[in-house]
Amino acid sequence: MSLFIQSIINGLNQGAVYALVALGYTMVYGIIRMINFAHSDFIMVGSYTLFYTIPLMVGAGMPAWLSVVVAVAVCVAVGVTVEAVAYKPVRNAGSMSALITALAMSLFLENLALVLFGANPKSVPEIFSLPTLKVLGIILPVKYLVTLSIGLFMMLALHIFVKKTTLGKAMRAVPEDKEASTLVGIHVNKIITTTFAIGSGLAAVAALMYCSTYPRCTTDMGTMLGIKAFIAAVLGGIGSIPGAMLGGILVGLLEILIKVYLAPGWYEAITYSILIVVLLVRPAGILGKNVGEKV
Amino acid sequence: MKKKTLSALLALTLAASLTGCATTGAGAETAAPAAEEAAAETESAATESVSPEGDTIKIGVSAPITGGLALYGESAQNSVKMAVDEINAAGGVLGKQLEIAEIVDDKGDSTEAVNAYNRLMSDGVVAVIGTYTSSCSIPMAERAQEEGMLLISPCATNAKLTLVGPNIFRACFIDPVQGPMMTKFAKEELGATKAAVIYAKDDDYSNGLHESITEAWAGYGLEMVYEGESTTKDVDFSAQVSQVVASGADVLFYPCMLDQVPILVQQAREAGFEGAIVGGDAWDCSDTTGKEDYFNNTYYTNHYAPEDPSEAVQAYVSTYKDTYGADTLTAAGACYYDSVKMVAQAIEASGTGATADIIKAMTGMTYEGVTGSFTLDENGDPKKPITFVEFKDGAPVWRSNVMPE
Numbered sequence: 001m002s003l004f005i006q007s008i009i010n011g012l013n014q015g016a017v018y019a020l021v022a023l024g025y026t027m028v029y030g031i032i033r034m035i036n037f038a039h040s041d042f043i044m045v046g047s048y049t050l051f052y053t054i055p056l057m058v059g060a061g062m063p064a065w066l067s068v069v070v071a072v073a074v075c076v077a078v079g080v081t082v083e084a085v086a087y088k089p090v091r092n093a094g095s096m097s098a099l100i101t102a103l104a105m106s107l108f109l110e111n112l113a114l115v116l117f118g119a120n121p122k123s124v125p126e127i128f129s130l131p132t133l134k135v136l137g138i139i140l141p142v143k144y145l146v147t148l149s150i151g152l153f154m155m156l157a158l159h160i161f162v163k164k165t166t167l168g169k170a171m172r173a174v175p176e177d178k179e180a181s182t183l184v185g186i187h188v189n190k191i192i193t194t195t196f197a198i199g200s201g202l203a204a205v206a207a208l209m210y211c212s213t214y215p216r217c218t219t220d221m222g223t224m225l226g227i228k229a230f231i232a233a234v235l236g237g238i239g240s241i242p243g244a245m246l247g248g249i250l251v252g253l254l255e256i257l258i259k260v261y262l263a264p265g266w267y268e269a270i271t272y273s274i275l276i277v278v279l280l281v282r283p284a285g286i287l288g289k290n291v292g293e294k295v
Numbered sequence: 296m297k298k299k300t301l302s303a304l305l306a307l308t309l310a311a312s313l314t315g316c317a318t319t320g321a322g323a324e325t326a327a328p329a330a331e332e333a334a335a336e337t338e339s340a341a342t343e344s345v346s347p348e349g350d351t352i353k354i355g356v357s358a359p360i361t362g363g364l365a366l367y368g369e370s371a372q373n374s375v376k377m378a379v380d381e382i383n384a385a386g387g388v389l390g391k392q393l394e395i396a397e398i399v400d401d402k403g404d405s406t407e408a409v410n411a412y413n414r415l416m417s418d419g420v421v422a423v424i425g426t427y428t429s430s431c432s433i434p435m436a437e438r439a440q441e442e443g444m445l446l447i448s449p450c451a452t453n454a455k456l457t458l459v460g461p462n463i464f465r466a467c468f469i470d471p472v473q474g475p476m477m478t479k480f481a482k483e484e485l486g487a488t489k490a491a492v493i494y495a496k497d498d499d500y501s502n503g504l505h506e507s508i509t510e511a512w513a514g515y516g517l518e519m520v521y522e523g524e525s526t527t528k529d530v531d532f533s534a535q536v537s538q539v540v541a542s543g544a545d546v547l548f549y550p551c552m553l554d555q556v557p558i559l560v561q562q563a564r565e566a567g568f569e570g571a572i573v574g575g576d577a578w579d580c581s582d583t584t585g586k587e588d589y590f591n592n593t594y595y596t597n598h599y600a601p602e603d604p605s606e607a608v609q610a611y612v613s614t615y616k617d618t619y620g621a622d623t624l625t626a627a628g629a630c631y632y633d634s635v636k637m638v639a640q641a642i643e644a645s646g647t648g649a650t651a652d653i654i655k656a657m658t659g660m661t662y663e664g665v666t667g668s669f670t671l672d673e674n675g676d677p678k679k680p681i682t683f684v685e686f687k688d689g690a691p692v693w694r695s696n697v698m699p700e
Contacts, residue, residue, distance in 0.1 A: 003541045006566075010533035119361035121554045123582045132565065139540075139567045214530040215585075216558055218363065224528055259534035265496050265524040 015252020040226025237288020
């Protein structure tokens, strides 16, 4: 029984990391209907930033997690630049061009990182020195709670931001009809840039949480993480902010439970089969709205 | 007309790119020889490998220069250069200079390994030293055996490697020896009774070592309480380590590669596992920064220990440190160093420098080097001592060298 509860805790933690990444995918997709495959590489950029800035922060006598501020700044800069340089020119060239550009950006960032940071995996210093709770043989590191609550907080904040604020309303208007949005005075380019800035900032936060649990960065760390978070976003309903959270938690939980109770070597295959089944029943994902879309 | 120009242009580009491939290896050649020249060179490569002409003898080296094992690759590069420089300073082999055609990068990836092997073949080498991982060395060995090439792997410990054929050798001990030794060590030195293992099922090295550990368990009176799978891409081991804790194991074997070791050790300790964690030779130089406490009570087997006072070891270690610094001093490097020297010794003994003769000379050869003194057995495997190392406050500390029974 304690193994089961322990697995739920581990699954929630892993799920919260996936969810934070999935939020970034869903955010960008929800506003400009584009899957930003380079998002997971923004997390790589964030992680390397953390790796290099944490020793400086600690040296300056500040808590290590404060380097997330630097990471957010770097990620936003990278995200906005990528959007301006690579995505903007192909924005009206169709979704396929945008998709291929995003994949190309992802490869470009990975290879650039390889040149800049070298191929050696880097060990990220400890970010939170928080205690570990032990109750009835169950281990609960407090940082797991931090990860989960940051995930929930981010989701709620984004949800409220998109639903309630003027900027959020403008963000929702853009994908409905770009021309009409321009007519009512919405600066479409500015909205898209803002979206990318928020998405990339989220990547930096995700990087912080990822590195606190799995303290290692490699130039290709984004690849598997990106695929899993993307699947989480699709499972929850891509474009839906609570959906990303739900999808992330579900994928994380499923993976751990399958590893413990079913077939550890097959956890990815089984998780993705479940995804296929869910999508067959609910093509728009669990919380996604089924709207007809021009392809 | 336009189409014709285009196809001519494409053909030219293709020819240019082929030239590029062929010349990057040769290095010394001028930047842009004509395409035919490159083609001729590739053709002559086959004959060259049988009986070398000219005043150098070329050997090829493959190592994981980029990727998760880049540290070993860098160390291998340095050690190979060091060995070749020493051999040439002492007069070379058969009166000729020994030349490294190229140190190709296999990235620790089995597909890349075959590409790396092909690159070396186009350089006209008489022998191949490669490569670090078993997963990469085995496909290379299969090609080498088919083509009559000599291959010596410095560090691939999977038993299957040298069973590929008589052209295949290695400079390190094998997993069916390493695994039982690790088990014996856990039982006799650490006093373990209940053992758990986590291995990567997509890695030949890990599978081989896992098999030999689990086969030896019963013989040493260890009770097997948990066997967990993972992959070389995993970063989350929380499911496996929570089961290790639940199983009540007092020793955990983790026969996997160094890039994952710190994550596993940290997660195991965070999950409340306090027993010993024992790894294989791929644990060498694991990054313990910031995890010094977690790494206490962890042990691994290795090919040699830099602290070993023997003359050969100290000569290698001090020259290496003086030339390249201590950061990249690894056992993998020592094995590459020994491999180059073994090949050089076999070339000298062959009398001709032709691949077939070098293979004959290497079969059953006796060699004295950094990672031990040994004679190759009928499979091409050395019987040599295994080094046990313990992490103390994040630093590897030599425990003992044990000769397998």
